[in-house]
Amino acid sequence: MKVLVVDDEIDIVSLFKQKFKKEINAEQAEFYFVHSAEEAIEYIKGLHRPELVLILSDINMPGMNGLELLKILKAEIPRLTVFMITAYDDENKHRLAMEYGADKYLTKPIDFEELKAAMHEFNNANNNLMME
Amino acid sequence: MKNPLRNRGLAFRMAILIFLSITLVLAVIYTYMYNSSATIIKKNITANAENLTRQTVSQIEAVLLSVQKIPSNLAEVIMHHDLSIEEAMQLMQVMVKNNSEVFGMALAFEPYYVKKDSFYFSPYFYKSGDDVKLMYLGNAEYNYFIMDWYQITKELGAPYWTEPYFDEGGGNILMATYSCPVFTERNGAKTFIGVLTADISLEWLHEIVSSIKIYKTGYAYLISKTGKIVTHPIKSMIMNESIFSLAEENNFAVLREVGRQMIRGKESFAEVEYTNVATGKKSWLSYAPIKVNGWSLGVVYPVDEMMADVNNLFMNVFLFGLSGTLVILLIIVLISKSITKPLAGLTNAAVDLTMGNFEAHIPPVKYKDEIATLSGAFRNMRDRLSKTINDLRVTSENLKESNIKLEEYSQNLEDKVEERTVELKEKNEELDKSFNNIKTLSELGRKITSTLKISDIREIVYSAVNSLLDASVFIIMINNEKEERLDCILSMEKSQSLDLFSVSMKEKNRFPVWCARHKKPVFMNDVDIEFIKYVPFRAAPKAGEYISSLIYLPLVVEDRLIGVISAQSFKKNAYSRQDFDIFSNLANYVAIAISNAASYEEIRKANKELKDTQAQLIQAEKMASLGQLTAGIAHEIKNPLNFINNFADLSVGLTDEIKEEIEKQVQRFKKEDYEYLIEIVGDLNQNCKKINEHGRRADSIVKGMLLHSRGKSGEMQKTDINALLAEYVSLAYHGMRAQDTSFNIKLESDYDNSLAPINVVPQNISRVFLNTVNNACYSTHEKKKERGDSFDPVVKVSTKDLGNKAEIRIRDNGKGISKENLDKIFNPFFTTKPTGKGTGLGLSLSFDIVVQEHRGELRVESTEGEFAEFIITIPKNL
Structure with a gap:
């Protein structure tokens, strides 16, 4: 399973690598990190089958924010799976994210158990996709 | 002084009187004639002067115009016929020679116009004796380009008369110059090439003006645009004086004014009184403008010379009149003598009669005229007189008796006068008293209308009222519109203050109520009998005893009833009409003062609310x-x-x-x-x-x-405040118990069941309840831990319907809040709980919810160590 993490905080790399140490070591998951929405778009566009990548995106970022990224990605590749992860437990943002087609809306501090469960779900669906 | 006529004879007096009358009539006629003739003659003289002045002006103007034409024509010729310089110069020479008016002519060109190497070029022809001479103007000393005649004409581009000046360029005389610009024309475009001038000599002009004869010593003079004297019989003044300098030196205000009018181009032929400088005689001044060059001609007329004929005529008339009068006097004396001669005889007889001689001789009369009749009558009179004197004697006796009676009447009259005087004195004293009353009243008015405290007004009025009238009982009541009753604010009886009371406006049988309802006075001098005029029966007094006389007056300001005021007495007939009037005035002052005080109080309240x-x-x-x-x-x-x-x-x-x-x-x-x-x-x-x-x-x-x-995001819904409060009180209580088993307090509640559900955001308001009740529980529990068994912790919650608001109170008898903390408890992060126990955000958040979101109020009242009470008010119209 490929996961793309979009977050302007550099430390997120170390955090995820440690949290998912087991999965990475077992080669169950590959993590890629970009630090802005613009980089994320570039990265996704370069992929052969972007729908096979799970995107975890922060919302508050300098430049293009996560919600705009979500809107653009979902408009171009509707089958893409995007989880929004934000520190802002804000009804307005939650509503907008759902409107733009986010598959999950998680709040920081990240409940890693919840995230892992959701990733597992994606992986199962993904395996079906790979069969296609 | 004795009248000198009184002792003279009749003839003399007659003669004098008739003579004086005639003289007077003659004098009047003479004076009238003199004045009207003088006016007519003056008019003629003024008309003459006007003609003379105008004539002189047009004479001078004719000369100036003819001078003007010479260079103007020549300039036209130069422009249109392309004359050579030599031809132009020939023409100029001829013109100077043939025109006696022209002293000289110059044709001045622009620099280098004629010769490329010559800066100046200006031929000038001028008279010298019988010859005409030529010279060229322009050199370092005489730069003609900056001379008025050249420069101004060039600037104007039009002809121009200069001010008179002493020419040093060529003429070396006093002159004035008329300058014409000279142009050449090429293809319709005009180019300025120089100036052509004609000079007139002032000497020559002087001769023209002085040839004008005005009577013997009168004369004419010319002044320039600036008032400078151009011609004058006194030659030394020419160019050396101006009309204004003359006025200044001799202090002639009249002359200064005339000068101003002259240089403004005005004209006048009215008489202006002036003393001639030259002759020292009284003169008139007239003046008219010379329109051609803006100068002005003035004429001085000697008054006495103009009036000489009139004066001669009147001297002759006067002499004729005088001799005629003397002849009349002579005739009168003769006539009166002939009349008075027989009268003298009668006079002597009359003198005898007055001495008591009734046999006096009356002389016979020659003619049958008025004197004869008088003589007859005189005789009759003599006879009658002797009879009358006898009658008089009898009458005199009667008179004596009448006199005695008269004396008696006189005595009577004196007595009456004395009586009236005493009455008058009494009236006067009464008047004095009223005057003093009015004075007291106006002082009182000033005092009470300048205070704004009802208690002060009350005291000032009461201290003064007894000096004005009998106020054994004195009452002031205020109209309480809300409760529909009259509230007594002062009730005095025999200098003792009685208990204050109120009278409902429904008690129609009470005099104050009658007075207030009708806004009319109640005035009785015997209440026992007169009460029926106002009420069907007499009610017992609210305070004090029954009284016999009373006045109730409404206190009204701008048709609004402020209250009533009353003076009462235990005596009958205690109040006169004056007393009533004085009391009415007092009532007016009191009404205004109380109304002011009430308004002030309202303003003060409104101001406090605002703050x-x-x-x-x-x-x-x-x-x-x-x-x-x-x-x-x-x-x-x-x-x-x-x-x-x-x-x-x-x-x-x-x-x-x-x-x-x-x-x-x-x-x-x-x-x-x-x-x-x-x-x-x-x-x-x-x-x-x-x-x-x-x-x-x-x-x-x-x-x-x-x-x-995030507090603002909730939605308003109708919420039963009582139920919500009860729910969260119990939640807080059980929450505390769950944390600490030793926790135990007494909960009291007082819910207002009439409080209907109101619009609030329930999840936010419940947070406020939870925070405040939690704090209350915590505070009482802490105090309990300190004091032990001797302390019973109590938390009391209550609600109340305040009409347009709901009020919620959460009160505890815990540790209370110190004075210095009272201001800070709503600040974020302020907490008195130990670290880790409180975030300091509970009350700050609660304040936000109540004040920002619900537009309500969150207040706290507390005494440290005793209690704390949080009061929440929420408006219902959300």
């Missing part, structure tokens, strides 16, 4: 900005805090892994090393756990802070 609202607004604003700030900070802190927590959490896992790894390889370490390592790893694990624990604490504070920014 309170302002303070509340400022507090609310402060809280709102603090709230925003707090929310902002929280957002910024949340992200790093997440990292702290996450990494700390991870580190806990890592230390566990290290521990496992060490235990797996236990055989590789010495025993002490192994134990040391395990201890370090254990500490590290503990530290990470602590970091995580405190991180989570910080996280919960941040969450609380974020609630500030």
